[in-house]
Amino acid sequence: MLEGLVYPGDVRVDVEKLRALGLRALAAVGVPEEQARMTVDVLLCSDLRGIESHGFARFADFYVYRARDGLLNLDPNIAVVADEPSAATIDGDGALGFVPSTIAMRLAIEKARATGVGMVSVRNSTHHGPASPYALMALDEGMIGIAMTTGGVAVAPPGGAKRVYGLNALAFCAPCRPPGPAFCLDMATSVVAAGKLEIARRRGQPVPEGWAVDSEGLPVSDPNVYYQTLGAILPLGGDAAHGAWKGFGLGVMVDVLTGILSAGRSSAELPSRGANHFFGALRIDAFTTLESFYAQMEAMQQTFKAAPRLPDTGPLTFPGEPEAAKETNYRRHGIPYHTSVLAGLRAMCETLGIEYDLE
Amino acid sequence: MLEGLVYPGDVRVDVEKLRALGLRALAAVGVPEEQARMTVDVLLCSDLRGIESHGFARFADFYVYRARDGLLNLDPNIAVVADEPSAATIDGDGALGFVPSTIAMRLAIEKARATGVGMVSVRNSTHHGPASPYALMALDEGMIGIAMTTGGVAVAPPGGAKRVYGLNALAFCAPCRPPGPAFCLDMATSVVAAGKLEIARRRGQPVPEGWAVDSEGLPVSDPNVYYQTLGAILPLGGDAAHGAWKGFGLGVMVDVLTGILSAGRSSAELPSRGANHFFGALRIDAFTTLESFYAQMEAMQQTFKAAPRLPDTGPLTFPGEPEAAKETNYRRHGIPYHTSVLAGLRAMCETLGIEYDLE
Numbered sequence: 238m239l240e241g242l243v244y245p246g247d248v249r250v251d252v253e254k255l256r257a258l259g260l261r262a263l264a265a266v267g268v269p270e271e272q273a274r275m276t277v278d279v280l281l282c283s284d285l286r287g288i289e290s291h292g293f294a295r296f297a298d299f300y301v302y303r304a305r306d307g308l309l310n311l312d313p314n315i316a317v318v319a320d321e322p323s324a325a326t327i328d329g330d331g332a333l334g335f336v337p338s339t340i341a342m343r344l345a346i347e348k349a350r351a352t353g354v355g356m357v358s359v360r361n362s363t364h365h366g367p368a369s370p371y372a373l374m375a376l377d378e379g380m381i382g383i384a385m386t387t388g389g390v391a392v393a394p395p396g397g398a399k400r401v402y403g404l405n406a407l408a409f410c411a412p413c414r415p416p417g418p419a420f421c422l423d424m425a426t427s428v429v430a431a432g433k434l435e436i437a438r439r440r441g442q443p444v445p446e447g448w449a450v451d452s453e454g455l456p457v458s459d460p461n462v463y464y465q466t467l468g469a470i471l472p473l474g475g476d477a478a479h480g481a482w483k484g485f486g487l488g489v490m491v492d493v494l495t496g497i498l499s500a501g502r503s504s505a506e507l508p509s510r511g512a513n514h515f516f517g518a519l520r521i522d523a524f525t526t527l528e529s530f531y532a533q534m535e536a537m538q539q540t541f542k543a544a545p546r547l548p549d550t551g552p553l554t555f556p557g558e559p560e561a562a563k564e565t566n567y568r569r570h571g572i573p574y575h576t577s578v579l580a581g582l583r584a585m586c587e588t589l590g591i592e593y594d595l596e
Numbered sequence: 597m598l599e600g601l602v603y604p605g606d607v608r609v610d611v612e613k614l615r616a617l618g619l620r621a622l623a624a625v626g627v628p629e630e631q632a633r634m635t636v637d638v639l640l641c642s643d644l645r646g647i648e649s650h651g652f653a654r655f656a657d658f659y660v661y662r663a664r665d666g667l668l669n670l671d672p673n674i675a676v677v678a679d680e681p682s683a684a685t686i687d688g689d690g691a692l693g694f695v696p697s698t699i700a701m702r703l704a705i706e707k708a709r710a711t712g713v714g715m716v717s718v719r720n721s722t723h724h725g726p727a728s729p730y731a732l733m734a735l736d737e738g739m740i741g742i743a744m745t746t747g748g749v750a751v752a753p754p755g756g757a758k759r760v761y762g763l764n765a766l767a768f769c770a771p772c773r774p775p776g777p778a779f780c781l782d783m784a785t786s787v788v789a790a791g792k793l794e795i796a797r798r799r800g801q802p803v804p805e806g807w808a809v810d811s812e813g814l815p816v817s818d819p820n821v822y823y824q825t826l827g828a829i830l831p832l833g834g835d836a837a838h839g840a841w842k843g844f845g846l847g848v849m850v851d852v853l854t855g856i857l858s859a860g861r862s863s864a865e866l867p868s869r870g871a872n873h874f875f876g877a878l879r880i881d882a883f884t885t886l887e888s889f890y891a892q893m894e895a896m897q898q899t900f901k902a903a904p905r906l907p908d909t910g911p912l913t914f915p916g917e918p919e920a921a922k923e924t925n926y927r928r929h930g931i932p933y934h935t936s937v938l939a940g941l942r943a944m945c946e947t948l949g950i951e952y953d954l955e
Contacts, residue, residue, distance in 0.1 A: 319882060319883050319884065321711060321712035321879075321882040322681060322682065322710075322711040322712060323681065323682040323711040323712045323713040323714075323882075324711070324712025324713050324878065324879065324882035324883055325712075325883075326883045326884060351681075352680060352681040352682040352683070352711050353680035353681060353682045353683025353684075353715070354682040354683050354711075354713050354714075354715045355682075355713075356712070356713045356878060358883050358884075381852070381853075381857070394900060394903070394912055395909075395912070396905055396906055396909030396910070396912060397903055397904070397905060397906065397912065398903075398904040398905055398906045399903055399904050401899070401900055401903045402900070409845070409849045409852075411852045411856075420848065420852065422842075422845035422846070422848070422849060424839070424842040424845065428833075428838050428839050429839065445837045445838070447837075447838050448838075454906045473832060473833060473839050473842055473843075474787075474832060474833070475834070475838055478804045478806075479787055479804070479806050479807075479834055480783070480787050480788065480832050482915060483781070483783040483832055484832075485915075486768070486781035486783060486915040487781070489779065489781070489896075489914070489915070490768045490781060492896065493740070493768075493770045493779065493893075494740075494878075496892070497770075497884075497889055497892040497893055497896065498740070498878070498880065498883045498884060498889065499883060499884060500884040500885075500888045500889075500892065502892055502895070502896075503892065503895070503896035503899070505896055505899040505900060506895060506896065506899055519683065519715060519853075519857070520680075520683065521857065523678060523680040523682075523683035524678050524683055524684075524685045524717050524857045524858060525678065525685060525717075525857060525858060525859040526859075529859045530856055530857065530859075533855070533856040533859065533861055533862065534852075534856055536861070536862070536865060537848075537851065537856065537861075537862035537864055537865065540760070540862070540864040540865055541753060541760055541761070541864060544753070544756055544757075544758055544760045545756070545757040545758050546755055546756060546757055547755055547756065547757045547813045550754075550755030551755070553753050553754070553755060553756065555848070556841060556844075556845040556848070
């Protein structure tokens with residue numbers, strides 16, 4: 238399960254040093270402290286769980302420089318614009334996405350505490366990192382957590398020749414008996430997230446056929462071609478015979494719950510840095526006892542793990558298991574980063590005139 | 597969009613004749629009238645929308661003979677065993693699955709009317725047809741509808757050599773401005789539903805590689821091999837490089853919400869005719885105005901439809917569009933059935949000693 242935990246040449250970075258650097262950088266560009274803490278918490282959760290495509294690798298370009306350049310509203314009026322016992326809509330007012338998202342997930346949890354279920358749709362936000370850190374917030378409350386977000390426009394619908402809609406993602410997390418790892422599904426509704434192409438490009442590796450096409454709709458194996466031609470990533474399922482309409486449908490589902498339900502518009506129509514989100518919490522003891530839930534999660538996992546495997550395949554891992562193993566390891570030994578990510582953070586610190594102390 | 601609407605040799609059957617035959621058959625095996633109406637309504641909805649794998653093709657074997665043979669509880673005590681303002685769990689007491697499912701979806705709608713969102717998990721049920729007819733019940737109420745169900749055990753997890761868990765399905769339906777067709781995603785979390793292999797076998801057609809494997813984990817193209825060897829269907833995504841863990845994760849998500857949240861056990865552990873379900877409703881005007889929702893659904897669809905297509909692909913259809921077109925056509929001209937389906941219904945009528953008048 239720990240295979241691929243650290244790539245050769247990667248450098249381990251202490252979590253608390255990274256947290257401090259993150260807060261320093263955000264303070265340097267004028268992000269208020271509470272907003273900065275929400276941001277850094279989510280990015281650390283991402284990197285600790287090995288979602289390296291969505292963590293500090295994007296810190297400078299996606300958040301720090303955009304804050305510095307006035308592209309994010311650092312004094313937002315984040316408003317609950319619709320509010321019922323188990324439903325709400327929040328307007329993010331162009332804030333750093335981590336902020337309305339954290340507020341919205343907390344509100345969903347609060348509503349689930351009162352009524353059993355809480356669902357909150359968020360419009361007029363910006364990129365908020367990966368979805369699972371928000372969904373995971375529900376677990377300590379004895380709840381199932383759900384989080385969805387629009388992503389950048391990069392996906393072609395089945396039969397489409399161009400990117401039309403977003404790399405829409407959804408996370409679904411359910412607790413297992415502590416200290417066992419939670420079930421945590423965090424997936425783009427495309428075959429892969431764009432971050433996977435970014436990683437392949439960074440590491441100089443080809444990508445499998447069926448991930449992406451160029452601007453003519455032809456298959457791509459060199460990730461640079463995808464970027465140079467403004468190609469498109471395919472919906473989960475890949476082609477019509479293998480369920481591409483399902484990945485497409487799931488992508489539209491995310492757009493309906495995030496953008497259309499909040500009156501924030503679908504990903505196909507958002508400005509390039511805009512984003513919409515959706516958060517849900519289901520209180521388990523509103524449906525059954527937590528003890529029964531834990532016992533049945535265990536029983537299910539044991540049944541799966543006892544089943545025969547194909548030759549040359551390792552043991553089955555559930556979504557969330559590899560991520561939990563990484564978190565344990567990385568908390569103790571530091572988070573491994575590709576040297577290009579650290580070079581980017583060093584350059585950012587120089588640009589901002591703040592201390593860089595990660596290596 | 598109407599391509600493939602009717603296969604050569606199929607016979608058109610009048611909807612009301614089919615409804616009457618369905619009610620006659622269920623009455624003949626002792627199903628009370630209200631239960632029979634719920635059953636026939638869902639099966640007709642399925643066939644009217646072209647979900648031919650889940651409608652009257654299975655009527656005799658899945659429902660009528662099981663009712664006759666005492667495998668279904670026709671006098672069930674369907675109980676709400678947990679109840680909070682926006683959450684509930686229902687015990688189906690081994691009833692014909694259409695009955696607890698219809699009751700549960702109505703309860704989810706009632707809760708959404710009161711609080712904005714309603715979610716109901718159902719245990720101890722049986723096969724209830726496809727998921728979308730339940731999700732669609734929410735739309736006339738100005739709500740988004742969600743339905744999930746476990747299916748028969750037929751799917752291997754990524755790297756697995758044997759079928760372990762169910763053909764778990766989920767439906768997500770959202771209204772568009774009438775009379776436009778609703779958005780209606782209804783998908784197995786596997787590459788295909790088992791019904792698609794049934795159809796290929798019935799029609800003597802091979803299936804594409806990537807749908808299923810035999811009992812040794814080798815690819816299957818003859819659907820008979822899948823059935824003869826007790827093979828396995830693959831999770832949506834197919835293989836590890838193309839996101840099979842996503843299809844697997846979605847399948848587990850359905851198990852968590854249907855079976856584990858209701859204390860009904862996961863699909864991997866259910867007796868062969870057992871099933872669990874999950875239903876949800878989100879009242880749109882608890883989040884935004886219905887007018888805004890309709891307008892943004894329209895805008896999204898127009899953006900998609902205006903985008904360039906690959907050569908030799910038709911116009912983009914959204915999940916729900918082909919189904920709505922079929923429903924319009926079939927209501928007027930009758931539902932087309934393969935002659936083997938009608939032969940099965942004729943034989944069933946002879947067995948039960950009731951009139952057969954479909955041809």
